[in-house]
Structure formats: structure tokens, C-alpha cells
Amino acid sequence: MKSFAAPWGWSLKVSTGIACAVVGVPTAYQLANGRPIGWLLLAVLVVPVFYMVRGYTITPTHLEVSRLGWTSRLPLEGLQSATVERGVMARSLRTFGNGGLFAITGRFRNARLGAYRAYVTDTERTVVLRFGSVTLVVSPDDPEAFTRAITEYAAAG
Numbered sequence: 001m002k003s004f005a006a007p008w009g010w011s012l013k014v015s016t017g018i019a020c021a022v023v024g025v026p027t028a029y030q031l032a033n034g035r036p037i038g039w040l041l042l043a044v045l046v047v048p049v050f051y052m053v054r055g056y057t058i059t060p061t062h063l064e065v066s067r068l069g070w071t072s073r074l075p076l077e078g079l080q081s082a083t084v085e086r087g088v089m090a091r092s093l094r095t096f097g098n099g100g101l102f103a104i105t106g107r108f109r110n111a112r113l114g115a116y117r118a119y120v121t122d123t124e125r126t127v128v129l130r131f132g133s134v135t136l137v138v139s140p141d142d143p144e145a146f147t148r149a150i151t152e153y154a155a156a157g
Contacts, residue, residue, distance in 0.1 A: 009122030
């Protein structure tokens with residue numbers, strides 16, 4: 001097994017900070033005044049925490065995306081390519097998911113990749129994994145080493 005961290009890029013830090021301020025202040029006000037809407041606003045801030053990407057582990061059969069308290073397991077079977085493509089998410093349209101509160105995760109689409117799934121914390125460290133009709137984007141701390149490792153594991157499996 002080989003593990004990689006998922007460091008936050010500046011854009012994720014900024015978007016998370018802004019979202020926490022914009023939602024956090026009204027949340028505190030509503031809760032302090034005993035209004036039930038405060039609990040809904042609090043959920044908007046807390047739920048994405050459990051979906052944040054904390055790191056990646058490559059096993060002989062899977063890519064494991066570490067979350068807060070759980071792991072997403074993605075099979076390596078059928079991996080056709082793994083390439084470092086920094087900034088590949090530019091001009092993407094989010095079709096379902098989280099666009100920058102503690103992570104950039106979910107389903108996206110852009111002209112360069114078509115439809116893809118993202119498990120990203122830094123849009124400048126992106127690695128594109130292609131599995132036939134499925135494309136994944138991840139952002140390990142060392143994209144080049146990650147690409148070498150996942151290619152070796154996939155070839156051996």
C-alpha cells in the first residue's frame with residue numbers, strides 16, 4: 001500500500017473560509033435567538049466536514065479516498081491511464097456535489113474532460129484517472145509519485 005496526503009490549495013482555503021463566515025455568522029445569530037433555522041444552517045456547515053478528502057491510499061485492487069471517519073473505495077480494475085494535469089478542473093460545471101466547502105467532490109463536467117468525478121483539495125495538483133467511460137480527478141500531495149504508484153499497482157493487479 002502507498003499513501004498520499006491531500007493538502008488544501010489556496011482556493012479551497014479561501015472558499016471554505018468565506019463559506020464558514022457567510023453561513024457561520026447567521027447560524028450563530030439564529031441559534032442564539034432560539035430560531036430553528038439555525039440548526040439547518042449549522043447542518044449546512046457540519047455535513048460537508050464528513051465528506052472532506054483527507055488523503056489517498058493505493059492498494060493492489062483499490063484507490064481508497066480517506067474521509068472523516070470513513071473511506072470511499074474505488075476499484076483500480078480497468079485503469080487505462082493516470083496523468084498529472086494541473087488545473088484540469090478549470091471552467092468546470094458542477095452537476096452534483098460540493099464545489100469548495102472543505103473539499104471539491106462530486107460530479108463535474110468541462111470541455112477538456114467531459115463528465116468526471118472529483119475527490120480534490122487542490123486544483124493545482126490534479127491527477128486524471130481514466131477508466132474507459134469513467135474519469136476521476138484526485139489531488140495528492142505528490143502527483144508524479146502518485147501517478148507512478150497507481151500505474152504500477154494497476155499493472156500488477
